[in-house]
Amino acid sequence: MAEHRTIIEVSDAVALAAAAAERLIKQIEANTERPAICLTGGSSPKRLYELLATDAYRKRIPWQRAHWFIGDDRFVPESDPLNNMAMAKGAFLDACAPVANVHAIKTDAANPDEAASLYVRELQTFHGSDKLDAAKPLFDLVLLGVGPDGHVASLFPGYPGIEVSDRWVIGVPEAHVKPFVPRVSLTLPPLASCHEMLFLMSGADKRAILGRVLAGEDLPANRARSRGETVWLCDRAALPEGDSV
Numbered sequence: 001m002a003e004h005r006t007i008i009e010v011s012d013a014v015a016l017a018a019a020a021a022e023r024l025i026k027q028i029e030a031n032t033e034r035p036a037i038c039l040t041g042g043s044s045p046k047r048l049y050e051l052l053a054t055d056a057y058r059k060r061i062p063w064q065r066a067h068w069f070i071g072d073d074r075f076v077p078e079s080d081p082l083n084n085m086a087m088a089k090g091a092f093l094d095a096c097a098p099v100a101n102v103h104a105i106k107t108d109a110a111n112p113d114e115a116a117s118l119y120v121r122e123l124q125t126f127h128g129s130d131k132l133d134a135a136k137p138l139f140d141l142v143l144l145g146v147g148p149d150g151h152v153a154s155l156f157p158g159y160p161g162i163e164v165s166d167r168w169v170i171g172v173p174e175a176h177v178k179p180f181v182p183r184v185s186l187t188l189p190p191l192a193s194c195h196e197m198l199f200l201m202s203g204a205d206k207r208a209i210l211g212r213v214l215a216g217e218d219l220p221a222n223r224a225r226s227r228g229e230t231v232w233l234c235d236r237a238a239l240p241e242g243d244s245v
């Protein structure tokens with residue numbers, strides 16, 4: 001697995017969203033068959049999603065061929081404002097292409113474990129195999145934000161999910177960070193199965209955790225690496241003082 005990561009400094013949140021949109025579209029353009037993007041939840045991607053809904057970007061995406069997944073979701077109904085894929089649909093997917101190929105985690109399943117099993121089946125059906133293959137990544141691009149404790153998706157430091165390598169998706173019964181609801185999350189191996197893993201780090205409230213990441217602390221955010229390229233897009237406000245890249 002590629003250990004290298006690229007840290008790109010951008011001036012601010014607007015520039016970060018534009019840079020992320022260009023990288024996402026570049027990965028989509030590189031896949032002339034069925035580009036697959038794994039979205040993330042939380043607030044970090046919102047400006048990016050809204051940008052993708054603008055004419056300048058939506059026209060550059062082959063909506064009939066592109067497929068959209070989510071790296072984790074809160075186990076709440078799609079109608080709940082905490083639902084990550086519902087946020088993405090509201091921010092751009094529904095506006096851009098009502099026929100968008102959206103693969104949401106089924107949060108109306110009986111419980112998070114059942115939702116996880118159903119999503120494994122959906123991912124493996126799309127992938128055409130129950131085996132991850134370095135030569136044929138599951139995703140073209142995986143978007144990730146980083147929580148204040150260094151979590152990515154719903155893989156929390158010190159919790160069992162970060163160590164899981166034999167299952168693609170897991171139920172996470174309890175989150176110890178807001179929102180305190182059960183989750184369903186991809187594990188590190190499928191998240192790593194991508195041409196590019198793109199972290200979005202914007203704003204002063206990311207400075208502390210980014211400092212811990214750059215210091216090499218053993219955090220989920222440092223364990224998450226693409227088998228292809230791992231890129232951290234950081235705006236100036238998020239970069240620790242003096243840490244210019």
Ligand SMILES: O=C(O)[C@H](O)[C@@H](O)[C@H](O)[C@H](O)COP(=O)(O)O
Nearest residue numbers: 041042043044145146147152153
């Ligand atoms: O379900 C979620 O909340 C996300 O998948 C989560 O992993 C998020 O990316 C981080 O918590 C950062 O959240 P912010 O972008 O809101 O800072």
